[in-house]
Amino acid sequence: MTVAAGLGYALIALGPAFSLFAGVVARKPFLVLTLLSSTLFWLISLIVLSGIWRGFLPIKSGTWWAYAILIITSVALQEGTRLVFWRLYKKMEEMLDAFADRISKPRLSLTDKMLISLAGGLGHGVAHAVFFCLSLLTPAFGRATFYVERCSKMPFFLASALIALGFLVIHTFSMIIAFNAYDEKKKCDQIVVPVVHLAAAVMTLVNLAPGGCLIGTPLLLVMAALTLQYCWRVACRRLTEHQHRQLNNN
């Protein structure tokens, strides 16, 4: 496709991530480092996953259940990675708090912790978008564009960019929900995050059916919007509770 179209697709997939980066993450260097390390984590989990599945590829196109197993294992592994990331983050938080005490500065505030989880989620989302969408985009500059048989109404790259956008939003904001849930030990939120991830991933199975991408992609974006809204509610609630507690203490 032409450079202009390619740039457009890349911006569809990564535009919100870029503005989040420039507006929030780039202001605090620590968040940039968090983003890079969470991207690395996601990449490592993806490599492990592909190592496990390498023997079974290529999957024959008729067997959709093989894809289902693939997706379920992938989501399970990534949720496991999220837990590992959480543990590392806890250690880092302790170190930072100890350091802050030593130099008699205030400890990490609630917004700081939420910012760190935002940067972590953004790292996951950016890694996803880069590896699944962007890496296919750039070799394809040139004449003509691509359509996949099963999705003949939309250019392939457009569908891929929209799905990447949906997943970026889901990854970013579900990380905030997840960290919040682990922190407050709320079981229901802790369950919600993997369920949302799994649901979104399973929804992409719809794309295997002919013409399925016309249904699957909008549904995915709806899921992303739902995740965003849920995260908004969680964050608002937490912040107002915290504020009330502060006011009550003082």
Place this chain on the structure above:
Amino acid sequence: MADAAATVSGDPRGRPTVLDSLGEDITRIVYPVSACMLLVVLLVSLLSSPSAPSPLAVSIAAATGGGGGSGGGDDIPTALVTALTFVVAVTAATFLLALLFYLRCTPCLRAYLGFSALSVLLVLGGQVALLLLSRLRLPLDAVSFALLLPNAAGALALAALAPASVPIALHQAALVAIAVLTAFWFTLLPEWTTWALLVAMAIYDLAAVLLPGGPLRVLLQLAIERNEEIPALVYEARPVDPRHGRNWRLWREGRQPGADLDVSSTTVEVIGEVFGRNLDSNSGNSSSPQVHGVATSAGDANNSRPRATLAAALSSADSTIAQAEEVPVLREHRVAVAEMSVPLIQPRPERSGEEEEDEDGIGLSSSGAIKLGLGDFIFYSVLVGRAAMYDYMTVYACYLAIIAGLGITLLLLAFFRTALPALPVSITLGVVFYVLTRTLLEEFVVQCSTNLLMF
């Protein structure tokens, strides 16, 4: 109380927390490294034909009717021989530099440095410019080109060599330009040779810095003894300054001048402290010497500090010769770009006259910034550039691996507090990730995403 509320609502009027400027020194070295890698990847994608294009690229090229690039035939034995020759040449050159430094021939070293910087910019820069002009079909006549190139090369060489006389941004840009050009030239080597070279340089770096007889170690010890600075091409990140730190933010009001100095402690020191090494020597207020307020004394300290971080320069690579088969040519010409891939930084800055805290500092420069040798820039970019010749997925993976390696090296630095080589960890991780991506990841991701299955 108002503070707490303000902190909770997270607006910038609240008291700044630890998070605000922590890690700034690391990002200040990550950004230039990333910029260098990005430029090399852009140059490679514009100018080179891939030696072994990935299946995806081939299928796309076939579909659009374009022809694919042909793979050059080079084999492993030649590659190993070439790499070995290169390492031997670099070792010899570093010993020569150490000898010159020992004999106090500083003018020799400076002249050598200037000559090599200028020749890289002139010859390699000219070659790259010509390639770009022909590829992008830019209209520029020969006379203008002949006028512009030497001037630009001279200006950039001057900026690279005399940091005190040019704005720091120009100095850093000139260093990055030199690194980009050299790295691009290295990527023109055949594939196996490049990989063998990278691995060999990583091993050499490890040996030269850590083994007792290694040339770089010798050079560093000489420099420390004499309390002199080795003339070298070194990238120094801008000093972290709490007051003028982030250029895109307005100066905050109400910030007491003294109170925020401590937050500006470098991340490396933080890590060192956290690992408990600083407990005895730290006296609570770990304000580091990198405050711009003491700029004048820092300026003096700059001249006298034992900046023994890097071995010297680029050599005059006669760079128009790019054929790896001509080993005798290599012996003469291909030298010592890699001499600069030297320990990251040197701990223990000399206590200058100013009364600062007994830092037990990580030996950053007296302004607290991290210094990284230009050779490290070059070899990181060579790895990423070579990955770009295969496919972009390997580029992303190798980029992340290299940045992770850099981070690990900094952690090790905080832990061990000695001069450390910056190449081995990053190159190892880069190569491992390249291999893993190329064999495992690509197939998997292409299979999933061409079916529009994502997770």
